[in-house]
Amino acid sequence: MDRSSPVPLYYQLSQQLEAAIEQGRLAPGSLLGNEIDLAARLGLSRPTVRQAIQSLVDKGLLVRRRGVGTQVLHSQVRRPLELSSLYDDLEAAGQHPATRVLHHATEPATARVAAALGVPEGSEVLFVERLRLAHGEPMAHLRNHLPVGLIDADPARLEETGLYRLIRAAGITLHSARQTVGARAATPEEGARLAEPEGAPLLTMERTTYDDTGRAVEFGSHVYRASRYSFEFQLLVRP
Amino acid sequence: MDRSSPVPLYYQLSQQLEAAIEQGRLAPGSLLGNEIDLAARLGLSRPTVRQAIQSLVDKGLLVRRRGVGTQVLHSQVRRPLELSSLYDDLEAAGQHPATRVLHHATEPATARVAAALGVPEGSEVLFVERLRLAHGEPMAHLRNHLPVGLIDADPARLEETGLYRLIRAAGITLHSARQTVGARAATPEEGARLAEPEGAPLLTMERTTYDDTGRAVEFGSHVYRASRYSFEFQLLVRP
DNA sequence: GAGTGGTCTAGACCACCGC
DNA sequence: CGGTGGTCTAGACCACTCT
Numbered sequence: 137m138d139r140s141s142p143v144p145l146y147y148q149l150s151q152q153l154e155a156a157i158e159q160g161r162l163a164p165g166s167l168l169g170n171e172i173d174l175a176a177r178l179g180l181s182r183p184t185v186r187q188a189i190q191s192l193v194d195k196g197l198l199v200r201r202r203g204v205g206t207q208v209l210h211s212q213v214r215r216p217l218e219l220s221s222l223y224d225d226l227e228a229a230g231q232h233p234a235t236r237v238l239h240h241a242t243e244p245a246t247a248r249v250a251a252a253l254g255v256p257e258g259s260e261v262l263f264v265e266r267l268r269l270a271h272g273e274p275m276a277h278l279r280n281h282l283p284v285g286l287i288d289a290d291p292a293r294l295e296e297t298g299l300y301r302l303i304r305a306a307g308i309t310l311h312s313a314r315q316t317v318g319a320r321a322a323t324p325e326e327g328a329r330l331a332e333p334e335g336a337p338l339l340t341m342e343r344t345t346y347d348d349t350g351r352a353v354e355f356g357s358h359v360y361r362a363s364r365y366s367f368e369f370q371l372l373v374r375p
Numbered sequence: 376m377d378r379s380s381p382v383p384l385y386y387q388l389s390q391q392l393e394a395a396i397e398q399g400r401l402a403p404g405s406l407l408g409n410e411i412d413l414a415a416r417l418g419l420s421r422p423t424v425r426q427a428i429q430s431l432v433d434k435g436l437l438v439r440r441r442g443v444g445t446q447v448l449h450s451q452v453r454r455p456l457e458l459s460s461l462y463d464d465l466e467a468a469g470q471h472p473a474t475r476v477l478h479h480a481t482e483p484a485t486a487r488v489a490a491a492l493g494v495p496e497g498s499e500v501l502f503v504e505r506l507r508l509a510h511g512e513p514m515a516h517l518r519n520h521l522p523v524g525l526i527d528a529d530p531a532r533l534e535e536t537g538l539y540r541l542i543r544a545a546g547i548t549l550h551s552a553r554q555t556v557g558a559r560a561a562t563p564e565e566g567a568r569l570a571e572p573e574g575a576p577l578l579t580m581e582r583t584t585y586d587d588t589g590r591a592v593e594f595g596s597h598v599y600r601a602s603r604y605s606f607e608f609q610l611l612v613r614p
Numbered sequence: 615g616a617g618t619g620g621t622c623t624a625g626a627c628c629a630c631c632g633c
Numbered sequence: 634c635g636g637t638g639g640t641c642t643a644g645a646c647c648a649c650t651c652t
Contacts, residue, residue, distance in 0.1 A: 142648095144621060164589060170637060181623045183422075186638085194433070196551055199587045202638045203631030209550070210589025310612045311448070312435055318605030319558035319576040337558040337576035337601075348438045350403060350449025362576075366557030373549045381629095383640060409618060420642045425619090441619045442650030620648075629639075 137178055145180060149188035157197055157208055168198065168206040196372050222268055222276060222358070223298030231270040235298075237291045239265035242284055249281045252344045252355035260284050264294065267329065274330045276360040286353060303345075303353060311348040317341050317367060330361050337362040376417055384419060388427035396436055396447055407437065407445040435611050461507055461515060461597075462537030470509040474537075476530040478504035481523055488520045491583045491594035499523050503533065506568065513569045515599040525592060542584075542592060550587040556580050556606060569600050576601040 137148055156162040168174070168189070175185040189206055192198045200206045226233035242260045250257040261281050268276040280299060282289070287299075287306045294302070304310065322336045332338070339360040347353050376387055395401040407413070407428070414424040428445055431437045439445045465472035481499045489496040500520050507515040519538060521528070526538075526545045533541070543549065561575045571577070578599040586592050 146621080172637090181625090183624090184622060187621085199550070200638060201631080202629070203636075205637060207588075209587075210585075311438070312612060313610045314607070315610065316605050316607045317556055317578075319578045319601035321574075321576050335560075335574060337560050339556075339558045340605075346449075348448075349446075362558035366555050366579075368553070368555045371552045371554065373551060385640080411618090421644090423641060426640085439619060440650080441648070442617075444618060615652090616650105617652105618648100618650075621646085623645080624643100626642075627640085629637100631635105631637075633634080633636105 137180065146184050146187040146191070149178065149180070149185065150191045153188065153192055154195075154197060157192075162208050164208050164210040166208050167204075168208070170205065194372075196370075221298040221300040222278070222360075224300070226268070226270050226275070233275075233298075234269040234272070235295045236267040236269065237264065237294050238267055239263065240289065240291050240294070245281070249355055253281060253283060253352045255283060262286070262289055264289060264299070266294065270364075273364070274361070275364055276358055277326065277329055278356065278358045280354055280356045282354050283352075299354065299356075308353055309348045310353070311346050311350075313343050313345040315341060315343045319362065326359060330359070332361055332363070339365060339367070341367075376419065385423050385426035385430070388417065388419070388424065389430045392427065392431055393434075393436060396431075401447050403447050403449040405447050406443075407447065409444065435609075460537040460539040461517070461599075463539070465507070465509050465514070472514075472537075473508040473511070474534045475506040475508065476503070476533050477506055478502065479528065479530050479533070484520070488594055492520060492522060492591045494522060501525070501528055503528060503538070505533065509603075512603070513600070514603055515597055516565065516568055517595065517597045519593055519595045521593050522591075538593065538595075547592055548587045549592070550585050550589075552582050552584040554580060554582045558601065565598060569598070571600055571602070578604060578606070580606075 137145060139145070141148065153162070162168070171182055171185050171189065175182045178185065189198060189200070193200060197209055198206055199209055223233050223235070241263055243263050244258045245253065245255055245261045247257050249261060250259070253261060255261065262284050264280045264282070266278045267274055268278055286308070287302045289302065300310070318340045319337055320340055322330065322332050322334055322338050324334045326332070326338065327334045327336060330338070339362045341356070341358045341360070343354075343356045343358070344352050345354040376384060378384070380387065392401070401407070410421055410424050410428065414421045417424065428437060428439070432439055436448060437445055438448055462472050462474070480502055482502050483497045484492065484494055484500045486496050488500060489498070492500060494500065501523050503519045503521070505517045505519075506513055507517055525547070526541045528541065539549070557579045558576055559579055561569065561571050561573055561577050563573045565571070565577065566573045566575060569577070578601045580595070580597045580599070582593075582595045582597070583591050584593040
């Protein structure tokens with residue numbers, strides 16, 4: 137514990153505990169030892185130790201049981217879903233993502249886009265249409281609508297990185313997103329774009345993303361090749 | 376605030392705040408008023424008030440900003456995804472779900488099932504195959520594998536309710552689930568079962584569910600008619 | 615500078631679990 | 634019964650935001 141650091145004590149502790157769990161120094165199923173002793177041993181107060189432990193409970197790494205103790209969860213259970221971007225997913229998987237910007241302009245909002253973004257129908261919104269490639273192969277067709285003036289959506293920057301990075305770089309704090317995932321058969325145009333035959337199954341996702349004021353910052357309608365992509369995520373049950 | 380109640384004070388407060396937000400008595404975007412005054416007014420300590428507020432922040436209803444205050448989020452942003460069961464989803468949507476148990480037996484675990492459930496390959500597991508109907512129409516084909524002896528999987532009970540309710544009724548505390556959602560074209564057999572033509576797009580979901588000891592309690596391979604069903608969920612961004 | 619949330623302390627009593 | 638986490642208090646100081 138480093139009291140001179142600006143990093144909060146509870147956060148230092150939670151990071152140390154998390155590292156110990158990841159590295160197996162705290163075995164799955166083992167008990168953490170009671171909070172009072174732990175606090176005394178570390179020279180911290182019990183609430184501070186509890187805050188550290190609680191953050192790992194929220195992450196799904198620990199379970200507390202009254203009268204029993206705090207236990208390390210067996211390791212198949214890992215961290216929950218984060219608001220991910222396809223670009224980051226591909227990059228993390230070592231797939232060398234690339235983006236081709238097909239279209240990029242402001243246009244009047246359709247009823248659906250206006251409803252999603254919470255702007256008047258017909259008002260100008262930014263529309264970006266992109267093709268996402270991995271290893272040079274098309275993976276997904278991405279259509280996004282954003283309020284005008286929100287980001288610097290220079291096509292060159294859009295080809296270099298993901299939309300979410302641009303949004304975050306504009307100082308916007310993302311808060312939540314509402315997603316719908318479905319499937320449908322490819323139209324001839326979609327098939328041509330994604331190198332799939334007509335009628336091939338496609339995964340579809342619609343997503344509206346909100347910042348921490350509750351304002352919609354992005355509405356996306358995305359189509360993925362089902363043969364190349366699936367969504368994987370982890371849910372935690374609220375206690 | 377009722378101090379004689381066994382319900383924790385912070386929980387009473389968080390429920391009252393949540394109700395006030397739901398009913399619009401606390402307007403979206405409005406500030407909650409500072410924690411110290413709120414504590415004094417309610418006769419609570421500040422940590423207790425903070426705990427109540429924090430639980431609503433975790434639910435995504437409030438946002439805290441240092442130096443500014445605690446703000447009610449605009450209401451498009453609602454609660455996050457819960458570990459849902461198709462049965463409950465359909466029932467909540469007033470779709471009158473029904474279940475037909477197609478198969479129900481113990482059988483040796485395949486390599487994939489064994490890996491998902493964390494049991495030895497070839498050991499006996501319970502296999503349940505069901506067809507889920509809504510308004511008498513097939514919606515999904517559900518295949519589940521469970522460790523033997525975990526639940527009382529009487530076929531009659533399986534037809535009456537969802538698998539998750541049976542698992543919970545067996546005293547198991549669900550903790551988390553890992554899901555993969557994809558799509559594929561219907562085989563002739565799948566088409567016949569789900570009243571879809573061959574080649575029709577189907578949504579697929581694989582899910583392994585864990586209890587709070589980290590033990591896998593269920594592995595499901597489900598197929599949904601894409602024309603009738605999509606997954607909708609809400610994500611919160613971890614701060 | 616005034617006001618806000620963020621962190622931290624050092625206690626206290628209670629409810630639940632397993633022996 | 635002893636030990637655990639769950640709740641609660643009454644303070645304190647700090648970091649940040651806005652004016």
